[in-house]
Amino acid sequence: MLVFCFGEDRVALSLLDKRWLLDHFQDRVQFDEPMSRHTSFKVGGPADAVVAPESILELASLVHYCRRNGLPYLVVGDGTNIIVRDQGIRGVVILLTIGFNGIDRVEEKDDEVIIRGMAGARTRSLCRYAIRQALKGVNFALGIPGTIGGAIAGNAGTTQGSMSEVVDAIEVFEPSGNVVRYLKENLCFSYRRLSWKTTELPIILAGYFKLRRTDATQLKKEASEIMKSRLAKQPAGSPCAGCFFKNPSSGVSAGELIDRAGLKGESVGGAQVSFKHANFIINTGSATAEDVLLLMERIEKNVFRIFGLHLEPEVKILGY
Ligand code: EPU
Numbered sequence: 001m002l003v004f005c006f007g008e009d010r011v012a013l014s015l016l017d018k019r020w021l022l023d024h025f026q027d028r029v030q031f032d033e034p035m036s037r038h039t040s041f042k043v044g045g046p047a048d049a050v051v052a053p054e055s056i057l058e059l060a061s062l063v064h065y066c067r068r069n070g071l072p073y074l075v076v077g078d079g080t081n082i083i084v085r086d087q088g089i090r091g092v093v094i095l096l097t098i099g100f101n102g103i104d105r106v107e108e109k110d111d112e113v114i115i116r117g118m119a120g121a122r123t124r125s126l127c128r129y130a131i132r133q134a135l136k137g138v139n140f141a142l143g144i145p146g147t148i149g150g151a152i153a154g155n156a157g158t159t160q161g162s163m164s165e166v167v168d169a170i171e172v173f174e175p176s177g178n179v180v181r182y183l184k185e186n187l188c189f190s191y192r193r194l195s196w197k198t199t200e201l202p203i204i205l206a207g208y209f210k211l212r213r214t215d216a217t218q219l220k221k222e223a224s225e226i227m228k229s230r231l232a233k234q235p236a237g238s239p240c241a242g243c244f245f246k247n248p249s250s251g252v253s254a255g256e257l258i259d260r261a262g263l264k265g266e267s268v269g270g271a272q273v274s275f276k277h278a279n280f281i282i283n284t285g286s287a288t289a290e291d292v293l294l295l296m297e298r299i300e301k302n303v304f305r306i307f308g309l310h311l312e313p314e315v316k317i318l319g320y
Pocket of ligand 1: 157158159160233241242243244245246247253254255256257259276277278279314
């Protein structure tokens with residue numbers, strides 16, 4: 001997921017806004033669209049509008065319109081690392097998964113190959129592409145849900161690696177309307193975070209990944225081992241947002257702390273701490289965003305009471 005917001009002063013779309021959006025995006029705009037359809041948790045109230053631009057020109061005109069008219073907007077990827085509150089999101093949600101999802105090989109040098117992945121392409125597609133092309137570097141991301149844009153914005157990673165280790169450059173759409181490429185040395189990655197010099201992260205359009213040629217059979221073997229270990233340790237099948245909390249810097253993982261606090265299976269409404277991995281909150285079927293947030297608070301309070309440690313959500317909480 002990646003997010004960039006502007007303004008909060010308007011509360012709903014006017015008829016003129018709706019007309020403009022319909023004229024420009026036809027069946028690629030939905031009004032009062034439940035965000036539960038666009039988040040892996042399957043919770044969340046409606047967004048005033050969800051729009052899927054198909055080109056930079058369309059994206060530019062949408063952002064320009066929103067800024068000129070004081071309409072809040074934000075970009076979401078696959079909604080795999082967000083919780084949208086039950087009252088929903090005011091303004092325009094922009095989806096890049098339809099129009100910005102290509103992956104291609106852009107540069108070759110000795111045994112290095114640069115791959116460009118558009119922000120709306122899935123992280124799993126990037127991993128599969130690299131395996132097909134016998135290129136090493138992104139296997140660590142196998143099984144990380146979501147889009148490339150979201151993975152870069154959150155410096156997604158596992159114990160085997162993180163995006164910051166393979167990103168060579170990124171392309172962003174700046175609020176001024178310019179598309180600018182930033183090399184890795186000018187980017188400020190830290191644990192599960194890409195910080196920006198201004199307070200707002202601009203819209204990420206693409207990532208350039210530096211990968212290395214390798215033996216295809218070895219790469220496939222490594223991939224299947226990673227997937228096997230992930231499936232053995234983490235819940236699959238129930239709606240969730242991956243690991244819910246960041247691992248604290250103290251060294252003990254959030255999953256272990258929550259487990260040791262005796263919270264596996266703890267639930268609020270339809271939200272439950274997974275029995276398989278305690279850092280996963282799952283939606284057992286009928287969860288609301290409020291259930292998830294109440295359970296989150298209960299976990300935070302208990303872990304603080306027992307261990308004196310503050311857990312920080314990795315998942316971003318959006319909306320009203
Ligand atoms: N543990 C427990 N109980 C649990 C879960 C874990 O005691 O219920 C213990 C494990 O036994 C292990 C330690 O906690 O000793 C760490 O567990 P794990 O290997 O599962 O790694 P993690 O730190 O919980 C991180 C990433 C995952 C990634 C895995 C595997 C974070 C917050 N999480 O999990 O990423 O899949 O490593 O590499 O960094 C995600 O970001 O959505 C995500 C799931």
